[in-house]
Amino acid sequence: MSLRRTLGIFSGKALLLGNEAIARGALEAGVGVAAAYPGTPSSEIIGSLSEVASDVGVYVEWSTNEKVAFELSWAAALSGVRAITAMKHVGLNVAADALMSSAYTGVEEGFVIVSADDPSMWSSQNEQDNRLYGLISYIPVFEPDNPGEAKELTKALFDFSARVKHPVILRTTTRLSHTRGPVELGPIPKPKTSGFFNPSPAHVLAPSNARVRRLELLKKFELIHRELSSLSFNKIYGDGRALVVAAGLSHAYVSEAISKLGLEDRVRVLKLVSVYPVPEEILVKAVDGVDRVVVIEELEPLVETQVRAVLHKKGVGVEVVGRELSERAYEMSLDRAEAILRRALNISTAISRSVATEKPSISIPPRPPVFCSGCPYRPLFFELRRTINQQKIKAVFSGDIGCYTLAYYPPYKLQDTCVEMGGSIGLANGFSVVLRDVVVISVIGDSTFYHAGIPALVNSVYNQHPQVVIVLDNMVTAMTGHQPSPATRVDGRYVPIENVIRGIGVDFVSVVDPYDLASVRREFLRAVEYVRSEKKTAVLVFRRKCALVALDEMREAEEEIVPYIVDLAKCVGCGICYNFFACPAITSREDRRASVDPELCVGCGACVPVCPVRAIQPSKPMDLSKTLKYWF
């Protein structure tokens, strides 16, 4: 069930994704403003809110980046309107400047900042534990352990934030955000969406005011710390000689491991939802009478460090174990929780199952993600790779974050760096200063360009860095699930990329359809020549809609999608289509000739000009130009 389908239901249970549960909690708390930039695993929070925005009367927007989204929601909370912003862990780095200052200003109404972390890096460039942001910003951090609790906690955090007039961080991880589970539904009040701004020195962080605010903040944080002792989400249960402190989502794994190992009457459990700061009162109560404390948490030993400090301060001389019992890297699992408990409590029982995992007798090929059938990036990278090989161009491809990162993989191999949002043009600025005899090429998508590419491009133009900037405009934020970017046409309204680029002062700007291989080659070579001779910045915009969007619109309009077939009489088995173009719908037959899988072909026709003998054709007569309107 989606959040949308639960809108009219105010009791009973529904199966919601962790992220949808957070959105539901915000609605039940009367949220008035929500803003975010998408990023896995956070996207469905604001995504599901945007689907219900007009029904509920909440203001929801996809902003250009996390900092902008943060500031928009912060202003709402400063003006007495409940607000939520959500981002992936690295998104909070982008918004960190605002985060720090928000603790100094405080808020008038509830302000919930969701940080969705990604242990094991399922869709991220690093493994970063954002609970640590609590430490540096003086903002309390909370982490639930299932979707049902996530909803209740979100709702409670709005009230808590409003009461202490301070922002809060709700931290989730992939396995909470993307886990679907039962959620108890409650009533949704009519949201308050307009506010009143009361000028105060607290909002003007000039040094003279900031010094005052700093002292206020330290005082306020002590108060918040004391308040957390009465938070009902933290719980003590069970009894035994050992105390297991289970923080955030880890509690889900730990509680199941305890019951599977039959340890219920051997351990006492402290389930912690407020992971920073750890409330002292409940901790002191929980350690009473135990002779060992085991702290179980994902990633950094944040709770463990606090537990050690509190017990030391209170003079409780009990042994504490934690991080040393398991790896610091990667996410928690039932296996890991079991191993920690067995080691910490010195027990020999195990969750019964066979553990034989011999090496597979066949070699199972890896299956990295690939460009979808119909993706406009495939013909582009195919033609760039071919041109670079044939012309023997020495180039460094400074890549970025988006679907096009997949061009790193064979057969294209056209991403030499991929580091952070907007890093493509930024690193290329530096490469163009120190690398000789190579062409520096940066590759960035439309959404990433608007997110963090523009300042780097302004720099490139102003300081005259010779680089070719390739902007891949598929008119949407594709990788995270098709949220609008400023390049997305909404009732004809959008921000044209080439206008921005020309406005910055780039003289070489060319807009090309990536399906048109001859133009790709011609314009690319022209841009390389310009950069070499003029020593300035050239920009190529490759524009065609994300195939998933175009195909959705075609299906919606009941436009017939005609799959292609290979004329086996013409096919010479050269393998260009399946080895170098590498569309997932095209495979090789035993005799090396090509074959198109009708289950995977989307009838885009991008492979037609790739075949040197024109053996690929529609399975029945059709007019491709009729479907062109869906692609632009």
Place this chain on the structure above:
Amino acid sequence: MRQVRELNVIIAGVGGQGQLFLSRIITETFLRLGVPSLVAETHGMSQRGGSVVVHVRIGNEVRAPTIPQKLADVMIGMELIEAARYVDYLRDRGVAIVNEKVIVPPGQNVKLRDTDLLAYLKEKPVELLTIKSSQRAVSLGAPLSANVHMFGAFIGLLESVEILGSGVDEVVKDILPRRLLDKNLLLYKLGKEDVEKELNKARAEEIKKFFAKNY
């Protein structure tokens, strides 16, 4: 129906085959029958034609979102390479329902054929049930509904081992999307029939014993 304490299901396939939809109709069915579940989904990068695994945990005693290796009772393999990759999640004598379809990872010059993969799966200490979901769906003119055929097979298996009683069909009728409803209902029915035929060929009594022992 019988009380379900814990039933662990791994859904393995290639991004785009509809694993998330399949997991949703499974858990929605159980929820309507009064049994909660937790599903760890795969989103983001791995959805773009990559290897996708979804952990479905049904039952009242489930807390952790993911299934560790050797603790799954059923694997629904939507594609043979992915079925081979994740088969070790199954307990010994667990059941693999596998769609006889190979999607070759592009650009890697992979030479594996379906016969190699089936032979590999047969070596494993699991009960292998093979069905032709993709073929069924394509021949009915609903190529994106192979997952509904697999859903039917899964329900058919649970009925035959008496984890699910009668009355499921009524719930299913209500859950399947209105779009292409007739074709989807037919695929669901065919899935049930096809898995029953496989069960008769396989050691149905062994499979019943496996579920009786664990549940």
